[in-house]
Each structure stands twice: as C-alpha cells, then as structure tokens.
Amino acid sequence: MLEKDRSLEKLKTPEDLETARRVEINRTKGKTVLSLCSGTGCRANASQLVYEALSAELAKASCASRVILKRTGCHGFCEKGPILIIHPSDVCYLNVKPSDAAEIISKTVVNNEVISRLLWTKGRMTAQKHGDIPFYKHQTRFLLADNALLDPASPCDYIALGGYNALCKALTSMTPEGVVAEIKKSGLRGRGGGGFPTGVKWETTRGAEGAVKYVVVNGDEGDPGAYMDRSILEGSPHSVLEGLIIGGYAIGAHEGFFYIRQEYPLALENICRAIDQAETLGLLGKNILGSGFDFSVSVHQGAGAFVSGESSALLSAIEGRVGEPRLKYIRMSESGLWGKPTALNNVETWANVPLIVKNGADWFNAIGTSESKGTKIFSLVGKVENTGLVEVAMGATLRTIIDDIGGGIKDGKKFKAIQTGGPSGGCIPEAYLDTPVDFDSLTKIGSMMGSGGIIVMDEDSCMVDVARYFVEFLKEESCGKCMPCREGISEMTLILNRIVMGQGKPGDLDFLRDIGVLLSEASLCGLGSSAANPVLSTLQHFKHEYEAHIIHKTCDARVCKALTAYYIDPDKCGKCGLCAKRCKAHAIEGERKGPYRVVQNLCVKCDACFNACPAKFRAVRKISPASAVPE
Numbered sequence: 001m002l003e004k005d006r007s008l009e010k011l012k013t014p015e016d017l018e019t020a021r022r023v024e025i026n027r028t029k030g031k032t033v034l035s036l037c038s039g040t041g042c043r044a045n046a047s048q049l050v051y052e053a054l055s056a057e058l059a060k061a062s063c064a065s066r067v068i069l070k071r072t073g074c075h076g077f078c079e080k081g082p083i084l085i086i087h088p089s090d091v092c093y094l095n096v097k098p099s100d101a102a103e104i105i106s107k108t109v110v111n112n113e114v115i116s117r118l119l120w121t122k123g124r125m126t127a128q129k130h131g132d133i134p135f136y137k138h139q140t141r142f143l144l145a146d147n148a149l150l151d152p153a154s155p156c157d158y159i160a161l162g163g164y165n166a167l168c169k170a171l172t173s174m175t176p177e178g179v180v181a182e183i184k185k186s187g188l189r190g191r192g193g194g195g196f197p198t199g200v201k202w203e204t205t206r207g208a209e210g211a212v213k214y215v216v217v218n219g220d221e222g223d224p225g226a227y228m229d230r231s232i233l234e235g236s237p238h239s240v241l242e243g244l245i246i247g248g249y250a251i252g253a254h255e256g257f258f259y260i261r262q263e264y265p266l267a268l269e270n271i272c273r274a275i276d277q278a279e280t281l282g283l284l285g286k287n288i289l290g291s292g293f294d295f296s297v298s299v300h301q302g303a304g305a306f307v308s309g310e311s312s313a314l315l316s317a318i319e320g321r322v323g324e325p326r327l328k329y330i331r332m333s334e335s336g337l338w339g340k341p342t343a344l345n346n347v348e349t350w351a352n353v354p355l356i357v358k359n360g361a362d363w364f365n366a367i368g369t370s371e372s373k374g375t376k377i378f379s380l381v382g383k384v385e386n387t388g389l390v391e392v393a394m395g396a397t398l399r400t401i402i403d404d405i406g407g408g409i410k411d412g413k414k415f416k417a418i419q420t421g422g423p424s425g426g427c428i429p430e431a432y433l434d435t436p437v438d439f440d441s442l443t444k445i446g447s448m449m450g451s452g453g454i455i456v457m458d459e460d461s462c463m464v465d466v467a468r469y470f471v472e473f474l475k476e477e478s479c480g481k482c483m484p485c486r487e488g489i490s491e492m493t494l495i496l497n498r499i500v501m502g503q504g505k506p507g508d509l510d511f512l513r514d515i516g517v518l519l520s521e522a523s524l525c526g527l528g529s530s531a532a533n534p535v536l537s538t539l540q541h542f543k544h545e546y547e548a549h550i551i552h553k554t555c556d557a558r559v560c561k562a563l564t565a566y567y568i569d570p571d572k573c574g575k576c577g578l579c580a581k582r583c584k585a586h587a588i589e590g591e592r593k594g595p596y597r598v599v600q601n602l603c604v605k606c607d608a609c610f611n612a613c614p615a616k617f618r619a620v621r622k623i624s625p626a627s628a629v630p631e
Helices: 014-028 040-044 047-060 098-111 155-160 165-173 176-186 198-207 228-235 237-251 265-281 311-318 347-359 361-365 398-405 439-444 463-477 483-500 508-522 526-530 533-541 543-552 578-582 608-612
Strands: 032-037 067-072 084-087 091-093 120-122 125-127 214-219 255-260 296-301 342-346 375-382 388-393 415-420 427-429 453-458 565-568 620-623
Touching: 014 155, 014 165, 032 040, 032 047, 032 098, 040 047, 047 067, 047 098, 084 098, 091 098, 155 237, 155 265, 165 237, 165 347, 176 198, 176 237, 176 347, 176 361, 198 237, 198 342, 214 237, 214 311, 214 347, 228 237, 228 265, 228 347, 228 375, 237 255, 237 265, 237 296, 237 342, 237 347, 255 265, 255 311, 265 296, 311 342, 342 347, 347 361, 375 398, 388 398, 398 415, 415 463, 415 533, 427 463, 427 533, 463 483, 463 533, 463 543, 483 508, 483 526, 483 543, 508 526, 508 533, 508 543, 533 543, 565 608, 578 608, 608 620
Parallel strands: 032 067, 214 255, 214 342, 255 296, 375 453
Antiparallel strands: 032 084, 084 091, 120 125, 375 388, 415 427, 415 453, 565 620
C-alpha cells in the first residue's frame, strides 16, 4: 500500500506516547517496506517519477496489502540516486529509473529475485545489501541512519523508531540541571564549526540572569558543496525539533526559533510541517506530555546572505535587522536574541541531543577521540569516485574517508589536496592524509573542521586558482561592516587574480601573508578571521605553484588560461576534424588529409578542442604559452 497521512490522537501522557509507538510498530510488522530516497538530490534525478511508477505498479499487484512505499530523506550516496532500499532484506538498488518499477515489483517484491543490474558493482565486486556497499560499510551512522527508514512527513514513523522518547525521559525523570549535566558529560561540541562545548554553553545560558531565555537552530548552511544540515532537516525534521525542545527545557526557555536559509525550500517545508504535527500531537505547546512544561517554536527564513550563518548576524536577522555580526565582548549566552540569554547551535548539534539523552552520556562519550566525541557528518565532493554524505566517528582519518568510503581518486588521477571546513578551510596535501578528523588535529595542520565540507582535488587542480576561487567567494559574501575584512579580502583577491593572469610580482607572497595576519587578528567575525586560510595553507604546502606562476609564468595544472596554450601534436593527430568543428572561435586550421593546428592569436582557450579530441588520439595538449609552436 502507499504511505498516507495517518492521524494520531493528542498525546497527553508518556503512556499515550508509548501506546502510539506500539501501534505503529505493529502496523508495519511483517510487511515489505520500499524506502525511496526523495531528498533534494534524488528529486533532481526524477525520484518523484520513480515514486509514481512504483505506486502505479503496486496498485496493480496482488501484494499491495503487504507492501509500504515510503518517500524518505537523503540516503547519502547522492551520485547513485535515486536509491531504493527494500526492508527487511536490505537489498539496495542504485540509479533507479521509472522504467525499472515494474521489474522491481514483479521480481523483487513478489518473487524475492534480485535484479543484478541495479546493484552496486565495481569491477568484479557486487554488493547486494545496503550495508555491504563500501560507501556505507565504512561509516558509523547514527544521525543519518533514520533517513533511510522514515518518511519525514510522518510523525508516526519517527515515533515508531523511538522518536520523542528522549523528550519524555527528560521531562519525566530528569531535572533541567540534570539534562545540562548529561550534555556536558557527553562531551558534545558544536558542529557548526566553532566546536564550543555544548554543555558549557547551555550551563552558562541557564545560569544567566533573566526569566526569558531562547534556544535557536542555525540552519543557514552556506558553504559551497555542503548540505549536511539540509539533509537532516529534510530527512528527519522531528529529531532536530525534539533536540530543540529538550534544550529549551534544560536552559529554562519556553520559545525556540529555526533559522532556515532561503535556498532550502524542502527543508523549510518539512520543518514547518513537523512543527504543526508536533503541536497537533501535544508535543509542542502547553503542558507537554502532562509535565507542566510549555514550549513554542517559530521559523525564520533567511534572505540569502552567507554571513548570516555567523551567530550574532543570525540573531540580528531574526530580530528583523540587517544580518551583520556584532562585537563579541558580550556573549549571546548572556545577551543574545532581543538582549535575552540565548543558546544557539547548528542543526547537527541539536539532532545529537535526543541520542545523548536517550542512550546516556557514557554511550556518546565512548565514540570518537578524547577531545572530540561522537560522529560527524561530512559532504564529500570533488575528484573522488563516491560523492555524497559521509558520517564517521570522530578520529577517522582523511585517508579512510577518501579511499575506503570515497573509493579513491577518479579516473586514476593522482591526489593533490583536500580542503576541509568550507571556503574558509585550509588545503591539506597528501603528507597529512593520515591525520585524524577532529576539531584539534585539523587546526594543527592549518585547516579546520568547519561545518563539515570536504573537497577532494586531483593533479588537474591549480592550488593558486583554488585559493583565488574561495577568496573571491568570501569577498562577495562579506557584509563589509569591518574594514579589515572588507578591504583585506578585496586586496587579496586583486593579488591572486593578478598572479593567475601571469602578472604576479615576487613581493606578492609576503604581502598575502601580511594581509592574512591582519584578517585573522582584526576582523569582526569568523568570516574575516578565517578568510585567509585557503591562501595561507596553499602558500605553506604549495608555494612552488605560486612561484611557477610568478617567476616562470607557468601553471603546471594548465588551469589558468593566461598561462595556458593549446597545441595539436601533428604526430598524434587523427585528422578527424572534430576539434575544428567544435571550435566556435574558428581558431583551428587544417584539412582532413593533413594535421590540424591552433591559431594562437584567435584561441579563446575554451577547452572545446581538448574535450573534443578522441581518447584514442589525445593529440590536443595544454602547454605553456612560451612553449607554443610559432605560427
């Protein structure tokens, strides 16, 4: 049958919650569940059409009464979507198309036959079960595990998996001080990038003067390529909401806020629905579960500003003012939203709270390293075989993430660098791949944990151009309020653009370092103080590439157009003419009987000829302009 909205009566007591949980477990007992990934990535890959096709086939099948079809949140292996997991057999199908629906129902659901062409394969290796696929096998999934099991539109699914049991435990058998102590004991640190101990923040907020306090979810995830928080909000919105309610109870707040970035429409839709559902069920509002605790939640949609992810700028935006950071001489745990004590954490931090309360601080404390507890979600993107969302225990190495989970570098290329921590993170060379991923270890090698973005680069990446790209991004996103950030990043951008154009000067490198020191010491907020990280880390580990650009006027990776020319090797040219056909600038001359050549003064360096040349010839080469064959 198809999943439909199911209504529950208002839950007035802990006993009502337990009864609802048992009912939901019994409802699905003995049935086959088809979990179809319907997060943003898979929706873009026609997941909705797959759902409609499966629905239509189920409607015609004799087994419909014993089958449940769910649209779930992100499963993580995004490049292989849409993904379908069949429970309880755990069979996992990748890259599912609407045309596969009839075969899935008739063979797998009805006759328990596995469709081999939809399984994960690499060479001679095949994985039938979800847990056997290397991408998933080497992860430690707690926060993302439920994404493949529940429909985010169904509070019943969340309750069946133990949802709101932690809230019930906190309200009925723990004091607010006890909850704070448990979070503090767990060692949970903020997952938004700063890594500040969550329990200490809550303790300070609870102890601050004033009867009115607030709790806030930072859902303004703006790093390029990062979508960890989005996937939690889309796939398991009730887990974040439950964590927020527990946090409100712990610090003495009766009102909470979600700040969701404008570019996350599905996350916004799902969290707004979850709030409405929780209110209907009595899990929000007055006298929650008969405990006497009152709590309400509002949602604020961001206006597209990257800097609003900074804590004080975010609070300014909620207050209705421009999202600009403020001086930190007053902590928001003492004077935050509307001048009241405020505990602000990011989505992933709040989602950890129910797990800690339900399983205990000792359980959480046993995962990770001595100073970084629990798991961390990363978005793994770039020149790696397997891209997507990765959840690992703190302390896993960068090499494990790239090789074991990511499957290594694509197309047999050589690894060059990995950037962690988003646009303000550092670029790490191969020598540090055995570094454990935790807050402190990454900082020691010139990078940072950040919110969890990981970008893998291969030999075709120019590290000067990489630094230029991220600094330009930060220049556009700077609010401009403080002079060091406004002028420092702009000057750094000018220098980097000059270097990639082949106009760099020997003194530029020292100047870049000086600007980096200025930014780190004098900027108003974290955007400015960390903006130089991409430059300083690449200068430290890839100084020879800067020197090649400045002194020799060459780009070894052949990325910087001003330092790259195109040449057709006459000995390899297959005389097929594809390069000339693709060249819109008419910069390639030749005839079918003779080799082709590039007219250098007409070439716009668009890569069209390079991409058009068949692999069996590979006659088109990128070379230094100084090496270009004279016309």
